[in-house]
Amino acid sequence: MQRSRFLYCLLFLSMTLTSVKADDVEQQIKQIKQVQKEGQGNQAASQAVQQLSKADSSALIPILTSFKGANPLAVNWLCGAFEAVAANAIAQKQLPADKLEAFILDKSQNPRARRLAYETLIKxxxxxxxxxxxxxxxxxxxTLRRDAVQRLVDEAKALEKAGKKDEAKQIYQQALSGATDDDQVxxxxxxxxxxxxKIDLQKHFGFLSDWQIIGPFDNTERKGYETVYAPEEKLDFSAAFEGKEGKVNWKSVNTDDDYGVFDIAKELSPYKGAVMYCTADFYSPDEQSLEIRLGTPNAWKIWVNGKLLFARNEYHRGMVMDQYSVPVTFKPGKNVILLKLCQNEQTESWAQRYQFQLRIAxxxxxxxxxxxxxATTQLSR
Known part of the structure; x- marks a missing residue:
């Protein structure tokens, strides 16, 4: 009887200690996730990381799961805590490999957390x-998708080297279906x-190639960036407006560049101190949360369905694909994208680019x- 009571007490104590430990892990994670910019919460987060790093392997999955909703600073702190706990678990041969693999395969989890779990598991x-x-x-x-693509590329190269061109072509096509990084593409x-x-890269990346464009409007002394010109108030494609150099009308333009680059300076005119407006439609079968990805060396503003999404008043930073990513929720049916591009009056050779590329991803x-x-494909705007 006494032995049974003693065993019961040990079991109760063990359960109590485990519960406290789990509560401690949860509290430490919560403290870490409260860290903010400019050092807010750093001291408390640092102390929480030190304590969390001493946890046993049972803390690994809760740490990874907590990446969801964490800001970038908190994620960095959580990464450090995870790596410390994982290193100790590996040293003691207590790494929960099955749970880590299940976490990696759970696509609802944070991508960075899944990558961290993967790199730990393969050790x-x-x-x-x-x-x-x-x-x-x-x-x-x-990053996981990039590894998968590279695996197929290597396989295709080996097949091509062996003279198996048809098989190599199939594997390359499979690799392309998942490739998004420009170097791999x-x-x-x-x-x-x-x-x-024949490869249609515009289609692969989701570039918009058909635009309506109007301008130039005045951007002397950069005043045009904040000036509200007529296209910002209403898109009337039949109207003419007073521009910087006289009356301006909407024109239909397109680009056949692989990466959807439309060069205003080359295709229209190398306007200086100018504002141009460009608009295109994006049709969505249902409501979608996507991204507008823009590349341009010019100052810009962007609207979707009349709502200003983002703006950047900066010139000549250079231009790369996916330079800016703007989250957007498209409504079902037609969505109207309006882009305002501003060119300043600098005359240096490196300040002459007036172009953009825009894709939906x-x-x-x-x-x-x-x-x-x-039903609407044959209708004009």
Whole structure:
């Protein structure tokens, strides 16, 4: 009887200690997630990380799960705590490999957390790569998907080298379906085109190539950036407006550049001290939370369906693909995108670019195409 009571007490004490430990982990994670910019919460977060780093392996999954909703600073702190706990678990051969693999395969989890779990898992189980990576070709995690794409590229190269061109072509095409990083896309497209395939990169990336454009309006002394010209108030494609150099009308323009670059200076005129407005439609089958990804060396503002989404009053930073990513929720049906581009009056050779590229993508980087209803495809705007 006494022995049974003693065992019961031990069991109760063990359960109590475990519960307290779990509560401590939860509290420490909560403290870390409260860290903010300019040092707010740093001291408390630092202390919480020190305590959390001493936790046993049972804290690993709660730490990873907590990446959801954490700001970038908090994620950095959480990464440090996770790595400390994981290193100790590996040293003691107590890493919960099965739970980590399940977490990696859970696409609802934070992509950075999933990558961290993967890099930890393969330290003790290198063969996990062969189980996990092939299934990541269209994954939401950019880095896991990149590994999957590269695996296919390497396979295709080996097949091509062995003279198996048809098989190589199929594998390259499979790799392209998941590729979003420009360097990988180029590494895939070059051999595919050499093998006789026609590749539409505008379609692959989701670039908008057909635009209506009007201008120039006055941007002398950069005053045009804040000036509200007629296109910002109403899009009337039949109207003419007073511009910087006389009356201006809307013009239909397009680009056949692989990366959707429209060069205003080359295709229209190298306007200086000027504002141009560009608009395009994006048709969505239903409500979608996507991103507008813009590249331009010019100052800009962007609206969707009349709502200002973002603006940047900065000139000549250079231009790269996906330079800016703006989250947007598209409504079902037609969505009107309006882009305001401003060129200043600098005359240096490096300040002459007046161009842009714009695409629609998922947060993962995969392109999304406009899906115009068939009934309206023949109708003009």
């Amino acid at each position: 003790v189980d290198p063969e996990a790569t062969d189980r996990i990576i092939p299934g990541m070709i269209n994954d939401a995690s950019v 180029k590494a895939i497209v070059k051999p595919l085109r050499a093998l006789g395939e 998922r947060p993962s980087g995969t392109g999304v195409l406009s899906e115009k209803p068939e």
